Amino acid sequence: MSKVLEIKNLKAKIGDKEILKGLNLNLEEGKVHAIMGPNGAGKSTLSKAIVGHYDVEVTDGEIIYKGKNIVDEEPEERALEGIFLSFQNPVEIPGVNNAYFLRTAVNARRKHLGLPELNAAEFLREMRAKVEELGMKKELINRSLNEGFSGGEKKRNEILQMMMLQPDVVILDEIDSGLDIDALRAVSEGINKSKDGKRSFLVITHYSRILDYIKPDYIHVLKDGKIVKTAGPELVAQLEKEGYGSFEEN
Amino acid sequence: MKLEILNALDGASILKELGANAKKSTAASALAKIKVPHKKSEKYRYFDIEPLVSKDWTVFHPESQEVQSKGKKIVFQDGILANRGDIEGVSVELGDFSDIDGAHFDGLYYLSHLLAKKTVIIRCSKDASFEIEHNFSQSNVLINYRVAIFVDANTHCQIYESFKGEAEGSFVLGGYDIFAARDASLKFIKSHTLEASGYTPVWSSRYKVDSNAFFKLSSFDFAKSNGLNIFKAELKEGANFDASHLLYGTNKAKCGIVSEIEHEGKSSVSSQNAKSILDNGARGIFDALIRVQNSAKWTKAHQNSKAVLLEKGAYMASKPQLEIYIDDLEASHGSTTGQLDEQALFYMRSRGIKEEDAKKMLILAFAHEVVATVDDEYLANKIYAEFERVYYGYYELDCLKTCENCQDTTTGL
Incomplete structure (x- = not known):
């Protein structure tokens, strides 16, 4: 199976604090990888490092995506190449129309891929179908981006963006946080429908509950800035039984 | 004519120098007292007034021209009434205007009145919606004119103000005296784009909002060159004044709002919100005072300024102020300036x-x-x-x- 993303000896800091301390991770094409770890292990920092967040300074190592080191690439370049992060706390942007924003993003990606841009009618048709699939309230589409959305509505909106943008690698950062059971089910269904055998997922979570809905192929345990264990889905049961304390670096 | 020379004269001499009507002696006395602004005048600290008052201007006095009466638009050409429009319930006449504010804070308000031989008086006696268009074509002259608008009691109007032309190097001085009578409402929407090589406008106005009247002012100034809007609003009992300002400044323009809102009557309400976007060395000005007189208990007064600076050379001079002479009221003000x-x-x-x-x-x-x-x-x-x-x-x-x-x-x- 080919690797779509290879992270080699990644060291990164936020401010003066080193968070990632030589992290190694491979994402296989078409597979679901889950990263689990205690609070403060560096899970969100890893996701931010992959998408090029301004908070995170990569001090060493490589992030190889489709054969190219992207550490110095701008966030929009990474996104256009097909990396998507579903944020733990999506930002509210008053005044930016949700649909207009998404159409701009979709057409930027399509242009990058050499595809014709969608006109307003084509875009709306496609988006409306996805909105229904996700059980989203239709009126959210014409509101300002995430403004006044509940936690569940924000997460659904993230998944809507993912479904419309058709990325190659999807990073889901605590996608289950703040979701009730119905929202969790809807969001998970949206993610599962997006599995096409080529798209890879990196599910970052503190709790194993989400993995009942999105079945992982691999579990990675992240502790103190490093991946300390990689195994199959059976690892979840061990983690639930023993906690993170028993895992040390391989 | 250099405007700054008036600062050496008393009221009577100002009247004589400007050839103004003796009925405007109050304005001349007021100007002699508060003076033509100069670079040290507090209200003009952030604006380049000096080149405008020290230049030897040719005052634009055109030959009298025919005034048309067609369409839903009142049109001014270089400060001269060119079309009074044909708007039901709205009369437009040239006349003598005597109700000049005796206590305005701005010297240019008085100077503008003194320079204006006649005032264009617009009276709205029925509900109406119309446009006032200003066209400028004369370069390197001083263009001065005054407009008075009366909205009669229990009448509801919307006025959209637009601007055309560039008039390179000219100084456009003027403004409105607007009177919203009791129970009237006026929505006044101003959209003004100042091109890089155009004229410099300074509008100095007075708004009087009578009992239970509503005046909504929405101003949109997109400036590539200097321009200033000055106004004083007086609010009587139960009056409501709602002002929103959007300013976009670029190309080192110095532009903005200088205002005073006076709460004179009980239960009067004011809200003033300014948003400024500044780029390429532009300077935004929001120097705004709300004064609540001791006669104005149960007032509500709120004021806010938000500015976004798009680059290091841009600057926002934000000075929201509350001056309160009574306890029983609700008031707030705030100002933020930052990046995106x-x-x-x-x-x-x-x-x-x-x-x-x-x-x-x-x-x-x-x-x-x-x-x-x-x-x-x-x-x-x-x-x-x-x-x-x-x-x-x-x-x-x-x-x-x-x-x-x-x-x-x-x-x-």
């Missing part, structure tokens, strides 16, 4: 939108809040398009709601 929201910018970039485009979207969103205060959808779209044209340098129609191609499909959403 970094988190929002990153979020947009993480979806593949280029940094420059993301910034533009955030700027348009910032501006949108003020544009949204215009209830008239046609005018709101027009103003928004003008802002995009000035900001982007072009206007690209890309609206999900109004595009002919998508109208049918949006109705379901």
Whole structure:
């Protein structure tokens, strides 16, 4: 199976604090990888490092995506190449129309891929179908981006963006946080429908509950800035039984 | 004529020097007292007034011209009434205007009145919606004119003010005296784009809002060169004054608002919100005072200024002030100046939108809040398009709601 993303000896800091301390991770094409770890292990920092967040300074190592080191690439370049992060706390942007924003993003990606841009009618048709699939309230589409959305509505909106943008690698950062059971089910269904055998997922979570809905192929345990264990889905049961304390670096 | 020479004269001499009507002696006395502004005048600290008052101007006095009476638009050409329009319930006449404010804070308010031989007096005696268009073509002259608007009791009007022409190197001095009688309402929407090589306007106005009247002022100033709006608003019992200002300054323009809102009557309400977007060395000005007199208990007065600086050379002179002489009221003021929201910018970039485009979207969103205060959808779209044209340098129609191609499909959403 080919690797779509290879992270080699990644060291990164936020401010003066080193968070990632030589992290190694491979994402296989078409597979679901889950990263689990205690609070403060560096899970969100890893996701931010992959998408090029301004908070995170990569001090060493490589992030190889489709054969190219992207550490110095701008966030929009990474996104256009097909990396998507579903944020733990999506930002509210008053005044930016949700649909207009998404159409701009979709057409930027399509242009990058050499595809014709969608006109307003084509875009709306496609988006409306996805909105229904996700059980989203239709009126959210014409509101300002995430403004006044509940936690569940924000997460659904993230998944809507993912479904419309058709990325190659999807990073889901605590996608289950703040979701009730119905929202969790809807969001998970949206993610599962997006599995096409080529798209890879990196599910970052503190709790194993989400993995009942999105079945992982691999579990990675992240502790103190490093991946300390990689195994199959059976690892979840061990983690639930023993906690993170028993895992040390391989 | 150099305007600054008036500062050496007393009231009578000012009247004589300007050849003004003796009925304007109060204005001349007031000007002799508070003076033509200069670079050290507090209200003009952040604006380049000196070149305007020290230059030897030719005052533009055109031959009398025919005034048309057609359409729903009142038109001024270089300060001269060119079309009084044909608007039901609205009369437009040239006349002597005597109700000059005796206590205005601005010397140019008085100077403008003294220079104006006649005032264009607009009276709205029936509900109406119309446009006032100002055209400028004369270069390197001083153009001065005054307009008085009376909105009769229990009458409801909307006025849209627009501007055309560049008149390179000219100084346009003028302003309004607006009287909203009791129970009247006036929505006054001003959209003004100042091109880089155009005239410099200083509008100095007075608004008098009578008992239970409502005056909504929405001003949109997109400036590539200097311009200043000065006004004083007086609020009687139960009056409501709602002002929103959007300023976009670029190309080292110095531009903005200097205002005083006087709460004189009980239960009067004022709200003043200014948003400024400043780029390329521009300086924004928001020097705004709300004064609550001891006669104005149960007043509500709120004032806020938000500015976004798009580069290091841009500057915002924000000075919101409350002066309160009574305890029993509700009042607040605030001011923030900063850059674009970094988190929002990153979020947009993480979806593949280029940094420059993301910034533009955030700027348009910032501006949108003020544009949204215009209830008239046609005018709101027009103003928004003008802002995009000035900001982007072009206007690209890309609206999900109004595009002919998508109208049918949006109705379901």
